[in-house]
Amino acid sequence: MHIEQNILDKVNEWLTPTFDNDTQDKIKVMMTSSPKDLEESFYKNLEFGTGGMRGIMGVGTNRINKYTLGKNTQGLSDYLKKSFPSENLKVVIAYDCRHNSDTLAKVVADVFSANGIKVFLFSEMRPTPELSFAVKHLNCHAGIVLTASHNPPEYNGYKVYWQDGGQLVPPQDGEIIQVIENLKYSEIKFESNEDLIEYIDADIDAAFVDSTVKNASFNTSAAARQNLKIAYTSLHGTSIKMVPKVLEAAGYTDINIVPEQAEPNGNFPTVISPNPEEPEALTMALALADKINADIVFGTDPDSDRLGVAVRDNNSKMILLNGNQTMAIMTHYLLEQWRKAGKLNGKQFIGSTIVSTPMMLELASAYNVECKVGLTGFKWIAKFIKDFPDLQFIGGGEESFGFMVGDAVRDKDAVGAILLMCEIAAQAKEKGGSVYQELQQMFVDFGFYKEHLISITKKGIEGANQIKQMMIDMREKPVSEINGQRVIMVEDYQNSTARNLLTNELETLSVPKSDVLIYYLEDGSKICARPSGTEPKIKFYFSVNVAIESMDEIPAAEKQLDIKIKNIISEMQLN
Template sequence: MNNWESVYHKWNTFQNLDPELKKELVSIESNQLALEDAFYKELTFGTGGMRGVLGVGTNRMNIYTVRKAVYGLASYLLKNSVNVKDRGVAIAYDSRYKSREFAIETAKTLGAFGIRAYVFHSIRPTPLLSFAVRYLGTAGGVMITASHNPPEYNGFKVYNEDGGQMIPEEANQIIQEIQDIDNELDIPIIEQPELEEKKLLVWVGDGVDNAYLEKLSLITKLSHDECKQPKDLKIVFTPLHGTASELVPAGLKQLNFDQVSVVEEQMVPDPEFSTVSSPNPEEHQAFTMAIGLGKKVNADILLGTDPDADRLGVAVKTKSGDYTVLTGNQLGALLIDYILSHTNPVLLANDRVIKTIVTSELGKAIAESYGVKTIDTLTGFKYIAAKIRQFDTTGEAFVFGYEESYGYLISSFTRDKDAIQVAVMASEMADYWKKQGMTLLDALESLYKKHGYYRETMSSLTLKGKAGAEKISQIMHTIRDNPLTDIAGLKVEMLEDYLVGKRYINASSTIEKIDLPAENVLKFTLANDSWVCLRPSGTEPKIKCYFGTCGVNESESEATLNQLKDYMNNVMHQII
């Protein structure tokens, strides 16, 4: 009997298996491939938590894999934090299938340890969970969400007491606790009525929302009088069936943006995300209904948040009356310029912008023009949050953090990417430029003319299942063992291998240490201000390849990008 078959047998013979999961298990009992995929491994718990397809098995999101993760979290907190039982853990959840159920399962498992759970009474955004951890002073936090993944997914994100996602050092200790669990089916729980009776389950109302909105009102660059004035900016907003339907309109109202139209069909929470093919504002199809409404009301900008409201997409009306969706890099650059240009120059010396290694260099160029230093981190907002925490001891001041995948943070009262903050600030910025007779596209063009025509793109190769994971590993091993010396005719000037923490500078044969956590990432810096970065996704069965360049004009940059993309796609397909 293979190992996965013995695990399957354990589940199949478990007398008290959840009836819904038992029914699914029976339905696939004659499908050898489906059974193997469900049981051949345990759902990976990474640095931010875990994410996977809903269903029966150790490689799926279900009440038993959730309990196992919570057991590991509780064990870790009790060993590494103080007063954990009374401080408790904050728990929020989005509109996905099983989200509320998994939130309550989290509380039931924590309760068996005597740890109080503060659970929101209805769906809430991820950034609000991050804020709640800090506001309530809990020992940690859990967000039940799969962000913008397809409807069949859900996930479990873990936060430390600072409100940031767990960094590797913390997550590795939780993983160790999880690995010590013999049987996920036997993890003790306390049922909800007893939890409530013992005050181990506390339902969270609107108080946290109100405290968050008060903090949100303070991030504006407008004067008190300007805040009170009605704004001549027409906005269309869609939460894409997710959690931002209340807080984004409320945040805009605080600054007197009174011309806000919402996509009514998408204001309704819907785990199927039935009006879009993907609830991801990075993909332009997600704006289809917003664009239709935008044309109807003649909106200046369109705002779209993903289901858990940690990512924001912005579309801008063009001169022809159509709408162009900004990339994450473009919106980030515009925000850096707006924020720094409206900050007291005396304060800029200690200000810091934080971005990831796969984010555009345009933001760095803009920050440098204001005398502000930019710090690079690995991909993942947990690293940006960790850097902000370090600033508490270094005297540096956080002013903006972002990543290319539509994640941004303006004020550190939350410690995860925050689409609500950015929706309000992007509207404020668009209103500012409108008063100058310009759109955000006009402002972006002026930045390109000043700093260079930076362009970026990303391609991904989806390889599902056990065989897919092996192919992704094969690609990384092959390229690491046989480093590319040129890519699409551009010479490789530097290779950074983040797994071994070394930077190889070809011109001088110098090897430098990379002072960042180990991660399976390769980044090639090329001639002509171009670069390529290769990394397996931590949350999806994909290998991602990022590209960046800077040319004297748009066409030159686009041509170079296409050449780099075609070259790397060919390399990866040849390997597999």
């Protein structure tokens, strides 16, 4: 096959003495036996997306390896020195259960220390939210976690956190990327200064547990906590290090762990995907729940920032909640607790994203707080906390099964969110109710909102081009009607415009540019299209709603909304 010259130039660079013999040997094998893999490995440089940098492990510029991560770390070291010229620099590094995460974390630590930067390195795998917490707790200038979240086993990744414990956001991200791009691989300092590397574990664990219990506990009685029966799975990931400790510290004693999934394992052998967004991932936890008659089920992704939740419905059957439902339940509970405590004075806010349920706006309005809505990715919610220091952050989430309670952690946090959901469930059970009934009452009070997500996978160079073309087509051939409803507003975040199709008025969007299109229909429906920033997918988000006056109307209303979503998908030819 023909390979472009620019790709061959990169390949030849990686065959120079800057790169170790093992790397060169692997490239030579690909050159003769698998030119397609060679092209995929070198056709571009790995990029920072919505969740940092993620990619398949292997040799090449488009792969996760010691050189691509070393270059990132060298660039970040140079940027830190420039940004804090008179300070003794400190960073903290964590990693998850994935293959090579521990060795790649040590490579990253070596490069930082070789640049004279003090490194705190977790001695074992830890949840991502604990890394975010540790950045502030240890007064570090930056933090790194080696994780690919819920991606398949062949992936790994590199997420960068700043002084506030939040992920990189503008302008730092662009500036750091520029420094990295201008570096040569030969400039990476790999020779570590072991005196600057300090291993951390128990002390930070204890501080993280204390902080989580303080932030996510709300006066639940000891009896109610002991009476809640919990089924939990870590899906072979890092949450096993912290979730049981936090729940026990808070007073929950009936914690039942799925034994087959408790052992950390980068192959994730018992699931198709270690993603709690996928119903299949919680199959074993649901089976355990039925066996022991548990009240609630939790499952977390490998780095413990996402959580899946299942609760019993009015017929005592376990049902999975989606990310929009869990974040609405938790946000509503937090707002009610703050109201009862007399802490709401108009200077508080909750956070959400442009692809998440509009019910968050209804909740904010009902409690007289602001709902700040940002782009997809929790880094934008963390940025709101930093940008608006005069406002108190109550909590917030996104549809992709992430939530954050307060601001001690500045990223989605399954550990704190699980404790919060236990508080909600324990208190509801003590009153003779359930989490499910709480959600049903919210549908009556704030509107019955139903969301649905379709993800279309398009892998490799060809797939990336197909996704790009799909977004181009939607922009060049805009629709004016969907499912018999007029499109009244189109928001194009790539162009930063919001066009009212009824008046033809054009407004400028204030959020940063992103490749996202959102259609608003006259019946209140919302449709969003965006390429994933972390996976080879294009995603379509649907939100529909209807007003109801009692819980009795829910079954009929749900059928109505299901049909509406099905019709929209059919008309858009996405099925």
